[in-house]
Amino acid sequence: xxxxxxxxxxxxxxxxxxxxxxYDVTLYTNTKNQSDExxxxxxxxxxxxxxxxxxxxxxxxxxxxxxxxxxxxxVKQYHLENLINLLVEKQTKNTEYxxxxxxxxxxKLLKYLxxxxxxxxxxxxxxxxKSSFEVEHNGIGQTKLALYQGEISLPPSLLTIPNxxxxxxxxYFEMLVRKLVANAIINPLTGLLKVQNGEIIRNKxxxxxxxxxxxxxxxxxxxxxxxxYFQQVIEICQKTSGNRSSMLKDLExxxxxxxxxxxxxxxxxxxxxxxxxxxxxxxxxxxxxxxx
Amino acid sequence: xxxxxxxxxxxxxxxxxxxxxxYDVTLYTNTKNQSDExxxxxxxxxxxxxxxxxxxxxxxxxxxxxxxxxxxxxVKQYHLENLINLLVEKQTKNTEYxxxxxxxxxxKLLKYLxxxxxxxxxxxxxxxxKSSFEVEHNGIGQTKLALYQGEISLPPSLLTIPNxxxxxxxxYFEMLVRKLVANAIINPLTGLLKVQNGEIIRNKxxxxxxxxxxxxxxxxxxxxxxxxYFQQVIEICQKTSGNRSSMLKDLExxxxxxxxxxxxxxxxxxxxxxxxxxxxxxxxxxxxxxxx
Numbered sequence: 383x384x385x386x387x388x389x390x391x392x393x394x395x396x397x398x399x400x401x402x403x404x405y406d407v408t409l410y411t412n413t414k415n416q417s418d419e420x421x422x423x424x425x426x427x428x429x430x431x432x433x434x435x436x437x438x439x440x441x442x443x444x445x446x447x448x449x450x451x452x453x454x455x456x457v458k459q460y461h462l463e464n465l466i467n468l469l470v471e472k473q474t475k476n477t478e479y480x481x482x483x484x485x486x487x488x489x490k491l492l493k494y495l496x497x498x499x500x501x502x503x504x505x506x507x508x509x510x511x512k513s514s515f516e517v518e519h520n521g522i523g524q525t526k527l528a529l530y531q532g533e534i535s536l537p538p539s540l541l542t543i544p545n546x547x548x549x550x551x552x553x554y555f556e557m558l559v560r561k562l563v564a565n566a567i568i569n570p571l572t573g574l575l576k577v578q579n580g581e582i583i584r585n586k587x588x589x590x591x592x593x594x595x596x597x598x599x600x601x602x603x604x605x606x607x608x609x610x611y612f613q614q615v616i617e618i619c620q621k622t623s624g625n626r627s628s629m630l631k632d633l634e635x636x637x638x639x640x641x642x643x644x645x646x647x648x649x650x651x652x653x654x655x656x657x658x659x660x661x662x663x664x665x666x667x668x669x670x671x672x673x674x
Numbered sequence: 675x676x677x678x679x680x681x682x683x684x685x686x687x688x689x690x691x692x693x694x695x696x697y698d699v700t701l702y703t704n705t706k707n708q709s710d711e712x713x714x715x716x717x718x719x720x721x722x723x724x725x726x727x728x729x730x731x732x733x734x735x736x737x738x739x740x741x742x743x744x745x746x747x748x749v750k751q752y753h754l755e756n757l758i759n760l761l762v763e764k765q766t767k768n769t770e771y772x773x774x775x776x777x778x779x780x781x782k783l784l785k786y787l788x789x790x791x792x793x794x795x796x797x798x799x800x801x802x803x804k805s806s807f808e809v810e811h812n813g814i815g816q817t818k819l820a821l822y823q824g825e826i827s828l829p830p831s832l833l834t835i836p837n838x839x840x841x842x843x844x845x846y847f848e849m850l851v852r853k854l855v856a857n858a859i860i861n862p863l864t865g866l867l868k869v870q871n872g873e874i875i876r877n878k879x880x881x882x883x884x885x886x887x888x889x890x891x892x893x894x895x896x897x898x899x900x901x902x903y904f905q906q907v908i909e910i911c912q913k914t915s916g917n918r919s920s921m922l923k924d925l926e927x928x929x930x931x932x933x934x935x936x937x938x939x940x941x942x943x944x945x946x947x948x949x950x951x952x953x954x955x956x957x958x959x960x961x962x963x964x965x966x
Contacts, residue, residue: 429915594955
């Protein structure tokens with residue numbers, strides 16, 4: 383199987399490294415500079431202080447034409463709107479798509495694609511892009527994939543890659559909502575407070591905010607059996623206790639955050655349904671105001 | 675006139691320095707160590723990079739007996755509960771009191787005092803305690819005094835001290851509410867965001883929070899003609915644009931903050947009146963959780 387991966391951020395590099403062991407992978411990067419550096423060096427994967435490298439085909443995104451069997455889109459949500467137009471323009475074959483974005487804001491864009499089969503996902507890896515060709519895999523999680531439209535025809539070998547588990551989920555909507563709820567609580571709070579994930583459940587005052595924020599989100603998204611979602615948030619905080627969330631990292635690196643795809647989506651839902659969400663709104667403005 | 679000042683923090687040192695020019699002032703400190711150091715050095719006042727010093731009588735608080743004509747209580751709100759008991763125990767004469775605390779939480783304690791005359795105040799100076807006997811006066815503001823009970827008998831000379839204006843207000847309640855509203859907005863937001871006062875009105879996302887938070891406080895405190903209060907908050911942010919709020923300084927110095935006297939008071943009022951105050955509550959928990 384040929385796989386094209388669009389986006390040379392931490393997640394794009396991670397997927398390119400792991401998938402290139404068994405598949406014919408081409409990584410499409412936003413800058414020619416990055417693709418040159420990867421051609422020269424390969425991709426370096428740093429895990430537990432050991433470094434491994436792999437040669438990976440890579441091209442500047444200009445050369446993408448969707449000719450691979452599978453196209454994995456690994457750009458941030460806030461770059462997706464522009465990218466979708468380019469995909470529609472440049473695509474020459476009917477490739478299958480996997481979208482790796484956080485939040486749920488990207489769903490409304492998918493209808494513009496020419497595609498029979500689209501997967502969406504929930505990526506639960508910790509990864510840090512150390513340079514244009516080096517990625518640290520500092521939290522081995524899993525990638526959940528669910529069909530958004532079309533029929534599943536993924537090779538079984540995709541589900542058995544060492545240190546890189548990919549599992550299939552039945553219900554894309556529930557999968558994304560679960561991730562959204564966790565992201566909407568953990569990301570803004572840790573980003574604003576500049577603390578590790580575990581701190582927001584350890585500190586009893588922060589945990590009060592977690593609970594009140596969850597109740598608000600539960601009402602907006604009309605979650606059924608909300609306690610399952612709440613329990614999941616706590617479990618993620620426990621499991622990733624020492625991790626720094628992507629929003630915290632983005633803020634500290636003066637990068638834009640994904641708050642629009644996360645709290646922005648919830649606030650849109652709240653407005654459509656005429657529900658007050660004062661805590662979500664306050665957190666949204668805290669994060670937007672803190673972006674450089 | 676004899677004046678006793680209780681508390682050797684930045685505000686206690688500031689009042690002791692300025693008032694000792696014309697009055698017989700005794701500063702009562704919490705530790706014997708501090709009173710020894712002030713006896714040895716005097717109080718140093720640093721203003722615009724010039725340093726002046728004054729000899730001031732000072733005693734360990736153990737020796738206080740309320741024998742001065744006027745007693746100025748300059749301890750933080752959160753030390754007041756214990757202190758009031760000591761004042762009642764140790765007081766031997768009928769001194770008049772001035773309370774310098776922020777917020778409105780202290781009002782409920784005043785009924786326990788043996789006092790005919792009590793003033794409350796709104797202190798609008800910027801001061802920083804550099805050491806046990808050195809205080810920086812980095813923002814010359816004013817001290818508003820208002821009678822809480824009794825009759826006014828302050829000497830007119832008290833109202834004409836250079837660089838240390840003291841003015842009398844008619845309505846203690848409105849005076850404290852104005853200060854409370856400003857404190858409840860400026861202190862928690864700047865403390866949490868670690869920004870100067872001006873930033874919360876300059877940054878349009880932070881300013882959205884300011885507006886929503888104000889509407890919440892306006893409802894809880896049942897403010898009439900709320901726009902006056904809101905305008906005042908903006909003016910303070912403009913005038914003290916480059917200042918760092920006391921709550922920000924407290925958090926950075928790992929000191930307890932006055933959030934209980936400020937947002938805590940508003941949350942108590944909200945609960946008594948059965949009004950939701952989700953933004954106040956969230957900010958309260960952010961600040962309490964950030965205290966070391």
